[in-house]
Amino acid sequence: MAKPTQVIGIVGSPRRNGNTEVLVDEILAGAKEAGASVSKYVLDELDVRPCKGCFACEKTNRCVQEDDMVELVTQMKASQVWVLGTPIYWWGPSAQFKAFIDRWVSIGREHIRGKRVILTMPMGGGSESYARHTLGMLEDVLDYLNMEHLATILAPGFGSRGAVKNAREILSKAHKAGKDSVS
Numbered sequence: 435m436a437k438p439t440q441v442i443g444i445v446g447s448p449r450r451n452g453n454t455e456v457l458v459d460e461i462l463a464g465a466k467e468a469g470a471s472v473s474k475y476v477l478d479e480l481d482v483r484p485c486k487g488c489f490a491c492e493k494t495n496r497c498v499q500e501d502d503m504v505e506l507v508t509q510m511k512a513s514q515v516w517v518l519g520t521p522i523y524w525w526g527p528s529a530q531f532k533a534f535i536d537r538w539v540s541i542g543r544e545h546i547r548g549k550r551v552i553l554t555m556p557m558g559g560g561s562e563s564y565a566r567h568t569l570g571m572l573e574d575v576l577d578y579l580n581m582e583h584l585a586t587i588l589a590p591g592f593g594s595r596g597a598v599k600n601a602r603e604i605l606s607k608a609h610k611a612g613k614d615s616v617s
C-alpha cells in the first residue's frame with residue numbers, strides 16, 4: 435500500500451485559535467479527508483531563533499543554532515505538502531514567521547525543490563491588498579526555490595480572534611485546497 439501524503443501545517447500567529455490557526459486547521463482537515471497524514475506546528479510555542487547570517491550552513495546544510503528548527507526541518511523534509519500560515523502584521527508576515535522562513539537558508543535546496551505549498555493569510559483590513567507585499571515575497575521565495583505554489587487562501591476583514599470561523603466561503607475554499615493538495 436502506498437504511504438499517505440504527509441502534510442505539515444505551520445501557524446505563524448502567536449494568537450491561539452486565531453484566524454491563521456483556523457485557516458491552517460481547515461486546510462489540514464481537507465487534506466486529512468483526502469487520506470493525508472497531517473501535523474501542525476505553532477511557531478510561537480517553539481524555539482525558532484532568527485538567522486544569524488553566518489552562512490556556516492553553506493558547507494554543512496545545518497544551522498549552528500540547535501533549537502526547535504532541527505525537528506521542524508526533519509518534519510518539513512518528510513512532508514510533500516507545506517501549509518504556511520501567517521497573519522498580516524504591518525503589511526508583512528509576523529516576526530515568528532519571518533524568522534522561520536529565514537532559517538530555510540540552512541536547508542539544502544534539494545530538500546525543498548518540488549514541495550507543494552498552500553499559503554494562507556488573514557488580515558484585519560478589508561482589502562486583500564494588505565497581503566500584497568507578503569504574498570509577493572512568498573511567491574518569489576517559492577519560485578526561487580523551485581517549489582510548487584498550489585493555492586493561496588486570503589481572508590481580508592477578519593481582525594478579532596477566530597472571526598474567520600463564520601466565513602463559510604473562505605473556509606470551504608481552504609478545505610478544498612487541502613483536499614486537492616493530496617495526490
Ligand SMILES: Cc1cc2nc3c(=O)[nH]c(=O)nc-3n(C[C@H](O)[C@H](O)[C@H](O)COP(=O)(O)O)c2cc1C
Nearest residue numbers: 447449452453454521523524525557558559564593
Ligand atoms: C502587530 C499587528 C499588526 C497588524 N497589521 C495589520 C496590517 O498591516 N494590515 C491588516 O489588514 N491587519 C493588520 N493586523 C490585524 C491582523 O492581521 C488580524 O487581526 C489577523 O486576523 C490576525 O490573525 P490571527 O487571529 O491569526 O492572529 C495587525 C495585527 C497586529 C497584532
